[in-house]
Amino acid sequence: MFRWIARGIRVGKLTTRYPYSRPEREALGSPLAAIRPEGPRRDGAAAAAAACPTGAIAVDDEGLTLDLGRCVACGLCWALAPESFVAGRGYATAADSREGLRWRCAWDAPPRPPARRTRARAGPWRRSFHVRHVDAGSDGAVELELGQLDAPQYDLHRLGVFLTASPRHADALLVTGPVTAAMAPAVRTTFEAMPEPKLVLAAGSDAISGGLWAGSEVAAGGVDAVLPVDVYIPGSPPGPLALIDGLLLASGRRFPLLTEADATTDVAP
Amino acid sequence: MTARGRSPAAPLAADPGGELEQAAERGDRFVLLVALDRDRALYLSFGAQGYVPFVAERSELPDAATLFPAAASYQAEAGELFGLPFPGRGADAGARAEVARGPAAGLGGASGQDRAPAPGEPPFQGDALVRVPFGPVRDGAVESLLHRFHYLGERILTLEQHLGFKHRGAEGCLTRATVQTLPVFAERVSGPNSVAFALAACQAVERAAEVAVPPRAETLRAILAELERVANHFRDIARIAAATTLRVGAAQGHALQEWTQRIGARLTGHRFLRGALAVGGLRSDIEVGGLADEAARAEADARAYFEALEATELFVDRLETTGALAAERARAWGAVGPVGRGSGLDGDVRKDAPYGAYRGLDFGVPRQQRGDALARFRVRCEEVLTSLYLVRELVGTLGEGSVCGEAPAAFPPDALMLGWAEGARGEVVAALATDAQGMLRRAALRGGSRHNWPLFPDTVTDSYLMDYAINEASWGLTVASHDR
Numbered sequence: 001m002f003r004w005i006a007r008g009i010r011v012g013k014l015t016t017r018y019p020y021s022r023p024e025r026e027a028l029g030s031p032l033a034a035i036r037p038e039g040p041r042r043d044g045a046a047a048a049a050a051a052c053p054t055g056a057i058a059v060d061d062e063g064l065t066l067d068l069g070r071c072v073a074c075g076l077c078w079a080l081a082p083e084s085f086v087a088g089r090g091y092a093t094a095a096d097s098r099e100g101l102r103w104r105c106a107w108d109a110p111p112r113p114p115a116r117r118t119r120a121r122a123g124p125w126r127r128s129f130h131v132r133h134v135d136a137g138s139d140g141a142v143e144l145e146l147g148q149l150d151a152p153q154y155d156l157h158r159l160g161v162f163l164t165a166s167p168r169h170a171d172a173l174l175v176t177g178p179v180t181a182a183m184a185p186a187v188r189t190t191f192e193a194m195p196e197p198k199l200v201l202a203a204g205s206d207a208i209s210g211g212l213w214a215g216s217e218v219a220a221g222g223v224d225a226v227l228p229v230d231v232y233i234p235g236s237p238p239g240p241l242a243l244i245d246g247l248l249l250a251s252g253r254r255f256p257l258l259t260e261a262d263a264t265t266d267v268a269p
Numbered sequence: 270m271t272a273r274g275r276s277p278a279a280p281l282a283a284d285p286g287g288e289l290e291q292a293a294e295r296g297d298r299f300v301l302l303v304a305l306d307r308d309r310a311l312y313l314s315f316g317a318q319g320y321v322p323f324v325a326e327r328s329e330l331p332d333a334a335t336l337f338p339a340a341a342s343y344q345a346e347a348g349e350l351f352g353l354p355f356p357g358r359g360a361d362a363g364a365r366a367e368v369a370r371g372p373a374a375g376l377g378g379a380s381g382q383d384r385a386p387a388p389g390e391p392p393f394q395g396d397a398l399v400r401v402p403f404g405p406v407r408d409g410a411v412e413s414l415l416h417r418f419h420y421l422g423e424r425i426l427t428l429e430q431h432l433g434f435k436h437r438g439a440e441g442c443l444t445r446a447t448v449q450t451l452p453v454f455a456e457r458v459s460g461p462n463s464v465a466f467a468l469a470a471c472q473a474v475e476r477a478a479e480v481a482v483p484p485r486a487e488t489l490r491a492i493l494a495e496l497e498r499v500a501n502h503f504r505d506i507a508r509i510a511a512a513t514t515l516r517v518g519a520a521q522g523h524a525l526q527e528w529t530q531r532i533g534a535r536l537t538g539h540r541f542l543r544g545a546l547a548v549g550g551l552r553s554d555i556e557v558g559g560l561a562d563e564a565a566r567a568e569a570d571a572r573a574y575f576e577a578l579e580a581t582e583l584f585v586d587r588l589e590t591t592g593a594l595a596a597e598r599a600r601a602w603g604a605v606g607p608v609g610r611g612s613g614l615d616g617d618v619r620k621d622a623p624y625g626a627y628r629g630l631d632f633g634v635p636r637q638q639r640g641d642a643l644a645r646f647r648v649r650c651e652e653v654l655t656s657l658y659l660v661r662e663l664v665g666t667l668g669e670g671s672v673c674g675e676a677p678a679a680f681p682p683d684a685l686m687l688g689w690a691e692g693a694r695g696e697v698v699a700a701l702a703t704d705a706q707g708m709l710r711r712a713a714l715r716g717g718s719r720h721n722w723p724l725f726p727d728t729v730t731d732s733y734l735m736d737y738a739i740n741e742a743s744w745g746l747t748v749a750s751h752d753r
Contacts, residue, residue: 141460151523216438
């Protein structure tokens with residue numbers, strides 16, 4: 001046992017300072033499509049919209065809409081229409097409404113990201129926030145990232161956020177996956193077992209919109225179809241910092257950095 | 270028909286039953302059985318002459334489960350999804366529920382029953398018998414499945430395993446894929462094995478369409494595949510440490526996994542290395558400067574970490590004899606990945622049917638004889654070191670040049686494409702069938718977890734409740750790639 005204590009001390013502190021200071025975006029942000037700072041160009045955008053495997057891009061006469069809730073960051077849009085799209089990264093990406101993930105942008109106009117907070121959060125969760133996770137058909141990657149929140153680099157507990165085993169202890173339900181037919185009853189039962197007040201978070205593009213499995217006959221195509229969702233965390237999968245951001249947004253916790261990045265969804269090249 | 274040659278075409282077998290018997294006589298390993306549509310099924314085995322596929326018509330489907338025990342769950346799945354009528358137990362076996370029962374004899378005749386208990390039924394009834402459903406929502410951030418135990422005191426008498434809760438119709442959605450989006454879909458069938466699945470799918474198309482992949486792309490693909498293996502193994506080792514309540518050991522495993530994922534994110538822009546592979550090579554070139562030094566550093570860290578674990582008696586004692594899988598059973602099943610190699614098998618398709626940059630590469634395939642959790646842990650430790658060594662070797666041989674081969678505009682029409690790759694949890698096989706227009710008609714992706722899951726209950730029955738978590742962590746299987 002002493003060997004491990006000694007090892008722990010030797011390795012030292014690895015934990016990120018986030019959300020007290022800004023982490024390196026390159027290393028830690030989850031990839032998502034972003035619109036170029038100069039704004040989207042009409043040329044090529046239609047081809048990108050047609051190629052997008054999840055239909056995240058809609059093009060019309062005035063401009064385009066990029067739905068981050070559908071984006072799986074496959075990279076086809078920024079490969080096919082590099083004058084409009086770029087590989088984006090962000091950790092302040094969660095939103096409390098589906099609208100908060102839709103980027104509406106006029107042709108050749110600098111993109112204005114959507115407002116990600118539309119409601120005031122006044123829950124009793126400022127100091128401690130307990131979350132029950134339910135996997136409703138994910139690809140398994142979000143579970144790995146949730147597991148990493150326990151890793152020393154993130155150490156979720158320092159923020160007063162805990163993953164809990166019992167729904168009776170849970171303030172929030174975090175659902176991953178498009179909600180398969182077999183898991184829908186389990187998701188509902190877990191939600192019903194939770195005490196009021198309670199929140200629902202949808203993590204990952206498949207939990208938000210079904211993602212690539214949107215047309216499937218055996219999945220609901222998103223948590224929305226089963227439960228009212230309070231916070232959406234986009235990404236395929238959302239990275240650890242994006243998950244932390246979504247959890248803090250849901251709990252209503254305020255940090256200097258969060259308040260600053262609070263207003264709009266933050267995805268940038 | 271060789272493993273290295275062109276895509277093995279799958280002939281319609283004149284005598285499918287005879288083909289199966291020949292495969293069994295040759296001592297081939299059973300790989301998979303999938304329904305191609307409502308009328309035909311594809312059988313695939315692997316032996317000295319490489320992968321041997323054949324197709325059987327609905328009217329003459331042989332019962333593969335009599336020769337290869339692993340085939341039963343595949344037959345059940347094909348029956349469930351495509352309505353194929355298999356003879357024998359495959360047809361009516363509880364579709365995705367596998368039941369294993371302990372020997373009632375061990376209870377000293379306490380059963381008092383005349384008839385043999387039905388599958389899933391405990392060998393006797395009584396107040397002391399505890400029945401616990403564990404799942405589908407389980408403790409912690411883990412994937413959904415249901416394990417239902419009957420136990421007496423500390424001893425598990427039966428384990429019913431119900432999988433399929435996560436069945437999201439991924440293979441059905443995969444038929445929408447084009448040559449361009451095939452890797453995008455394949456990467457998301459089993460998240461932690463993104464590279465292995467995409468690689469198997471891409472290589473299936475490349476083999477069938479005779480696409481030459483540039484050497485630089487092949488080397489970079491192998492580097493990514495090895496990094497993925499390392500990250501997955503660190504994670505599985507950390508989970509084993511967590512199951513033995515070694516908190517610091519678990520945290521340090523997760524820290525090593527995190528560094529590996531960050532290296533991957535720097536190379537490809539994605540923590541799970543997604544978006545790098547394309548049919549024909551890579552989407553774009555990857556800058557690997559400094560990777561050899563990082564791999565050398567990671568190797569030293571990993572070695573020190575593994576030594577610390579091995580020196581912790583409390584940890585080793587909990588793993589020893591836990592969840593033992595006998596070598597004969599593993600061989601008959603054709604167990605793949607660290608599970609098979611922990612039970613004395615030496616199967617590794619990087620060596621047995623080499624592809625891409627592995628063709629000219631010299632490396633050892635670690636294996637252990639004990640078959641228990643300790644063996645599976647040790648196999649993973651050795652594989653991490655081998656993989657990091659391979660990363661350094663591969664970076665050293667990386668030449669200049671293009672990374673994008675000439676990808677075909679569409680899939681070859683009326684083709685059955687087969688591709689394979691060794692993932693962190695074993696062999697990944699892609700079987701893609703196209704129609705006359707070159708659209709995907711059926712896409713089956715079989716990961717190592719799909720093959721090994723039905724074997725897992727074997728090692729739980731007649732074991733102790735406290736060992737279950739350690740045993741499950743030591744198998745390290747993903748549910749997503751089973752349920753699809």
